[in-house]
Amino acid sequence: MPWRETSVMEERLRFVARLLEGEGMSEVCRAFGISRKTGYKIFNRYKDDGLEALTDRSRRPVRYANQLPDPVEAMIVRLRQEKPYWGARKIRELLVKRLAGDVRISAKSTVHAVLDRHGLVSQARKRNRANKAVGTQLSAAPGPNDLWCADFKGEFKLGNGNTVTP
Incomplete structure (x- = not known):
């Protein structure tokens, strides 16, 4: 069957x-x-x-608890487009002044996330690490105990009776 x-x-x-x-x-x-x-x-x-x-219903929540309101997100995007050199911190401070007490303004990381989501954040340039520091001859000893270093924090007496303090 x-x-x-x-x-x-x-x-x-x-x-x-x-x-x-x-x-x-x-x-x-x-x-x-x-x-x-x-x-x-x-x-x-x-x-x-x-x-x-x-029929099956979506399990997606109707609203997200900490989601930024759409007008505030639009204001963040508009401010960045007006002032392209302003960062998340400066935009957040302006929003705090403009919306004083009306809406709880999120952290600067949230403002940055909104800017990033809308493609308004340029990625930081990566440093060229091709020229790495190369050790000195002292750092390349041919065998164990061939190189001894001392870190002396006191005074050195020179042969002529003078004292040198590092």
């Missing part, structure tokens, strides 16, 4: 149809292997919105 393919939408439709025929919620939920809470959720969605409610 071949496998029977069904979609989630078809299963929900069969679930609702059995409830509309008069079967009890507990026995229908048991037959479909779902909790009563899920069964009531599906059935109430069907009663409120019809067949459209049985």
